[in-house]
Each structure stands twice: as C-alpha cells, then as structure tokens.
Amino acid sequence: MKAISIRTFGSPDGLAVVDLPVPAPAAGQVLIATEAVGVGGVDTVIRSGALAAHGFKEGHIPGGEVAGTVTAVGDGVDVSWIGRRVWGFTGTGGGYVEQAVAPVEQILPLPDRLSAAAAVTLGSAGAVAHFGLAHGHFAPGETVLVRGAAGSIGIMAVQLAARGGAAAVAVTTSSSERGERLRRLGATHVLDRSGDGGEAAPTGYDVIIDVVAGEDMSSFFDRLNPNGRMVAVGAVAGQPPADFGTKIMAAFQKSMSFAAFSAATVSPADLSAVRSKQFGAAGRGEIEAVVHELLPLDEAVSAHRKMDAGEVFGRIVLTP
Ligand SMILES: NC(=O)c1ccc[n+]([C@@H]2O[C@H](COP(=O)([O-])OP(=O)(O)OC[C@H]3O[C@@H](n4cnc5c(N)ncnc54)[C@H](OP(=O)(O)O)[C@@H]3O)[C@@H](O)[C@H]2O)c1
Secondary structure: OOEEEOOOOOOOOOOOEEEEOOOOOOEEEEEEEEEEOOHHHHHHHHOOOOOHHOOOOOOOOOOOOEEEEEEEEEEOOOHHHHHOEEEEEEOOOOOOOOEEEEEEHHEEOOOOEEEEEHHHHHHHHHHHHHHHHHOOOOOOOOOEEOOOEEHHHHHHHHHHHHHOOOEEEEEEOOOOHHHHHHHHHHHHHOOOOOOOOOOOOOOEEEEEEOOOOOOOOHHHHHHEEEEEEEEEEOOOOOOOOOOOHHHHOHHHOOEEEEEEHHHHHOHHHHHHHHHHHHHHHHHHHOOOOOOOEEEEHHHHHHHHHHOOOOOOEEEEEEEE
C-alpha cells in the first residue's frame, strides 16, 4: 500500500511516498481502508524534527486522524464492524496510509450524511474545543476569546461558544478575510493577533481559549475579567516567555486562573460521546466542518508546505 514517510527531518521535501505491506490488525484493533486523512499541526512539528528528543525518528509515518471503511478486525473485536464507515484515531502516527490500524475504542461510526473529510476535520478538533471550553468552566452569557481561531480547533471553539450562548465571541486572526469567515461561523468581534479589536471589542473576557501560546501569551492576562480563566489547548507559536509564572502572580488580584488542557486526559468513552454528538450535529448542518482543501495522499509535501506557510483555514484533508 501507498504511505507517506518522513524520510528526513526538516522541510516538507523530507516527506516521501513509500510502499509498505498492508498491516494486520492486532488484538483489539481494526483495519481501515482510508478515504480521508486529516493533516494536523502536530504532523508538521514531528516532520520538522522538533520532537526528535521525544522518541520520533526518521521513517515515522505521520497522521493520526483517518476515516474510511473497516476491512478487517483483530482478535476480540466484533466482526460486525467490517464494512462499516468509521472515523478513527491511530495515535501520533500511522495515518498517512491507504490502510490504517486503530484501536477499536478509538473508532466511531460515521452518520450517513457526514463525509469522511468532514469527520477528520471535526473528530479531534471538536473534542478539544468542547472539553477546552468545559475546562474553562464556560457558562452561557459569558464572554469568550478564541486566540488562534483560524485553525480546526479554533473554528470549533467559536461555533461551540456561540451555540452555547456566549454573550460575545471574539477571535484573533491575521486577516480581515479570515475575520469575515469567522463571523459567519459565530464570531462577534474580530481582533488582530495582539488582541486589539478597537473600541467596539469587549474590554475583558471570562474565558480565553488559547491555541497559540508563544511569547505574547502572558499579555492576554490583561484581557481577562476578574475570575477569568485562560485555557491553553495548543502552542502553535511555541513556548510562553520565561517570566510567564511571574506574570500570573502579577495578575493575582484578578483571581484569574490559567490551565492547560489535553484531550489525552479524557477517557475514550467520554471523547466518543462528544464526537458522536458533534458528528450528528454536523450531519444535520448545525455545525460546520471547514475543510481547507482536499489533496491526494501523494501530495502530502504540498499540504505541509501550505501548513508551514500559514495558508490553511480549517483543515487540509488527504484523500488516499
Ligand atoms: N489540547 C489537545 O488535546 C490538542 C489536540 C490536538 C492538537 N493540539 C494542539 O493544537 C495546535 C494546533 O491547533 P490548530 O490546528 O487548530 O491550529 P493551527 O491551524 O495550526 O493554527 C491556528 C491559527 O493560529 C494562528 N497563528 C499561527 N501562528 C501564530 C503566531 N505566531 N501568533 C499568533 N497566531 C498565530 C493562525 O491564524 P491567523 O494567521 O489567522 O492568526 C493559525 O491559523 C497545536 O499546538 C497542537 O499541538 C492540542
């Protein structure tokens, strides 16, 4: 089968199309003939070599989110899965392939009306947005800021906050065109990357969902309301500055909270329950999966170039 491997760490040109044997699903796993494979931000970070110290090696197959049809099951897995269309999570790799293996507890049936591309756009990002908002104790009537809203997590956080009755949903983004698209998805205020939205923008936020982190992260403490909560769900701009902790203490009198959130701390059953609801909602058109572009699997290099260039609004999906 065709697969994409990281031949050499560094630029997208280090990705290569390779021919691999079709894997056999082990006990507790299923084999999925992939129709759609999501290109995640973490795939590009792994490809760059930045996570080499964390055990990722050249030869790694990137990708973790796939959708397609189950063609075989391992020991202990109900054979009635065979022939069903599913979304599946393969882990931190193993997704950029024509036939992927996933643990049975990490697969979910697709509703008839949901495309495979929509499923790999929503599956991981929607759950992070949902549980990130819950981690920030978001309640109806509160003001929310989504920092880094143009990616798949941010787009879902905007929609869920708006549908959840937020009094205002502000977003940071780098262009007015993206701002308009985010308004159509539920944003009420568009800010630049520094958080400046002019006089019309809310003066403070109860919840900030932060996909970005990086050097400017602590400047957003100033934009929290008293008792406000900032939840870091990603780090597309890298680590926060060294004086980050000092800045939290400087905001002491606001009784603010800072938290990190990773979906890895949520049980597979709870993740599946939320994904299932979101897949249903997307199938009914209540929430939108924003697919930036469909590209053939062997154009993964081009997908990673676009990711590196910051050109992607939503998610690129590879189609094996
Ligand atoms: N918490 C979890 O469980 C979990 C699970 C999966 C992934 N993640 C993490 O989530 C992140 C990827 O999320 P995503 O795919 O939604 O994001 P993304 O598409 O990679 O980026 C989101 C947006 O952030 C803005 N941005 C990029 N660089 C920036 C910078 N230097 N300063 C300010 N804004 C910047 C860009 O929008 P504009 O150009 O419009 O500003 C970009 O579209 C990764 O850090 C990944 O590790 C977390």
